[in-house]
Amino acid sequence: MRDSYDAIIVGAGHNGLTLGAYLARSGLEVLVLERRHEEGGGLCTEELTLSGFLHNVHANYHTFVDLAPPVHDLDVRGHGVEYVRPEVQMASIYGDGTALTVHTDLDKTCASIARFSEEDAETFRRLYVEAHGYVDLLLSTLMYQPPMSVKELTRALATFGVEDRSEFLSVKLRRETINQFLDQHFTHPKVKAHLAFHGAVCAYTNDVPGLAIGFPLLVGKIDNWHLCIGGSHRLAHALWRDLAQHGGVMVSDADVRAILVDGNRAVGVRLADGTEVVARKLVASTVSVEQTFLEFLEPSTVPEELRGRIKNDVKHKDWTLFSVHLAMSTLPEYSAAEFDPDVNRAWVVNLGYGSLEELNADFAAARAGQLPEPKPNAAVNSLYDPTDAPPGCATGLLRQFAPFAIAGGGEGEWESLGRWYGHRCIEAWRSHAPNLTDDVILDWVPYTPLEIAQKFPNMVRGDWMMGEVSLANMLDQRPLPELGQYRTPVEALYMAGSTQHPHGFITFAPAYNALQVIAEDLGIDTWWRQV
């Protein structure tokens, strides 16, 4: 590590690495600093249970593959990333032993839905075809550029007469919940539950007003879920390789404690060991706004009003995830396979939510600090990745919608509840897959919301989306209007992580959009904008 670089990026998650790689390819001298022992952030794959069992601790679902420009621009496949798109993407198994499966083959998905409602199957087909038609247009409009305001978008949609040209897009969606959208267009409770569940896994909670606006987009990529062979961390390696090949440097175990400001300009960082590194052109933070503005910057360098708004107005998700990672000597065999054999090949399985009301109730419970009766979702990566477990064995990942702080005891309660609740989640899985007896579960570990926050301080209160996902906290309002365009009140300091529009998940979009702003400010040639 030298004394100075053109650009210093705080945080080597996928956004930090992505921004670093683009800037390095643009000829800047780039330093990416990571507090942890390795790059990747949420792209974290570890042998949590037994040797040879690779568990994606955080990011497991890559749904923007071939939709996000950086996948192509940074040649992640050329750097060794191999994606597989499971044929049976997702399933719901209901309490009565029936099941619904989502396939990469639209006809098969519609046939599965038709077993519950032929009308819903036809509606789904029309919704999918319509949404699939505009998914790349919407992504390039809404995600992969610095955000417009809701007002601007609404005006443009009205001018283009989108409502008259679309069955499903409507300006009124900006006030509606996903529940309302589903109630308007679909009839069968189980079909609605599955579609809402799919949204919830993407953090689009079904009962939050305004999120209906994003629902057609979610459906447009409902069959684009990819698994990173060998673990999600392979993507982090690829991004780091690209950075390094273009002269950038990533330093791990580099705990940034301060962003240095001269006048009103960010000029470098100070690490925990006292090392200071100069940033000649910019500093970009990909960690939380709380860390950036309340911890790293001297109070005198941040407007008092902004400090207050960060303390009081920055919104985080009001539920999080409790996980169980399992090492198993067999694959699950679901009782519901008698109804639909394809459930045994489904990558991600909703274990039990059969109505919107059940989802509503569990999100209400989580918000109140209560533990829902487990209906976890189960992902078995080994179905499609033969490298993630020893031959004949499999990994399992259970995730349950859960509170961060337990009512009456706070988040510290997770230290004593983790094993107990994990066991209950396994029992819930076993109730649908009776072959998962204790003898085939070789080992398992819980991973609690408290551990999320401890492992990744930027995921405040276990908020894996690094900010509430709601219309009020999207577009140019995220995380606050004065920070919504990736610039900050401190000159040459940018926000480029998932605190920014659009949100977390492996979208690459916050970094990609911050890049556009930085390029404009620094006069960097935008080689990546290949029209």
Place this chain on the structure above:
Amino acid sequence: MADIYTPDWYEEVRDAMNARVATMKDPPGGELQIKVEIYGDGVSPYVAEGSERHFLVRIEEGHCAWYREVEGDDPAVKLDYRFRGSGNTFDEIAAGLEDPITAALHGTVKVRGDMRFLMRQAEHVKVLLEAYATGVQTSWPLGRPPYAATQEEAVRA
């Protein structure tokens, strides 16, 4: 009335666009270059299957400066937008049978470029597209969509 995809037709399209822009209160400034790529789909008789026809449109101060057919991509030409679709789709748009905004929304015409600018200039974009789709009387020497078999039938259509 000019034959479709001829220099005379391009001029008529340009004039139609500019006539409509002239009615706008405040057309946007600046310069834009738009590439239109039409690929043969085995349906349109104007673009052979497996081949492509490319067009370049230059917008200056909101008005169409010129509209011309070009060969492939010229690296020296900086593009702001690229529209791409099948011969049949573009023929139908020119014939007023397909709405260009619907075509973009449904993905039959793919749009690449700065979508934020395009959304902010929605009124202007809409005027240009409507002029293209409905502002020109077009002659169809090889048949009008849905492509009558003979020229006589095309004329009757």
